[in-house]
Amino acid sequence: MSYEQLAQHAAEIERTAIVKSMERRGFTQDSQGVWQAGSDVERARVAGELTVSRFQGVSDMFTPFLNMPDPARFDPLLTHLGETLKILSSGNTEADPVYRAGVAANDDLLGMNTVGKALQDWRGSAAAAFRQNFVEPFPAVTTNQFALVATLRGAVDAEQAMWSRRCGRPPGTASTTSPTRRRWRWTR
Secondary structure (H helix, E strand, O other): OOHHHHHHHHHHHHHHHHHHHHHHOOOEEOOOOOEEOOOOHHHHHHHHHHHHHHHOOOHHHHHHHHOOOOHHHHHHHHHHHHHHHHHHOOOOOOOOOOOOOOOOOOOOOOHHHHHHHHOOOOOOHHHHHHHHHHHOOHHHHHHHHHHHHHHHHHHHHHHHHHHHHHOOOOOOOOOOOOHHHHHOOOOO
């Protein structure tokens, strides 16, 4: 059963409960779905109404679960955040602060050092402002952005793991590539 089918299954459970209850008490349905009890039409009608009222709302009990996120829907976001970490990795940090896993340096970020060296002969207030406001703070800014994305990725991964546990999904039905997921103990 998928999340998209939950509402249909809930309605089917309610309908089946009504049918089985009526059949257990000896009633049958004709081709138009009208309940029969031999020649006693009124008894079948009243029993049908009472049975429907008894099970009415069973499908509504599933309503809180209709808005639960599918854990697999977090996978593209986790992949994108992992790729973003690779883009922001300056190589200054040995490991991602959340997973403690190494992330290779993005060589393109090292180009900022080249820019700084190329501008050494540049003089004046514009050059000083550029160095002070862009070149010098660049490593700290990218390190902070890296930490932010790593933290966000850890939070999304934890959210996915929580919904996987809540839905009783074993590992493998949603992404199992993240280190956090491997630390979870799965219970049924």
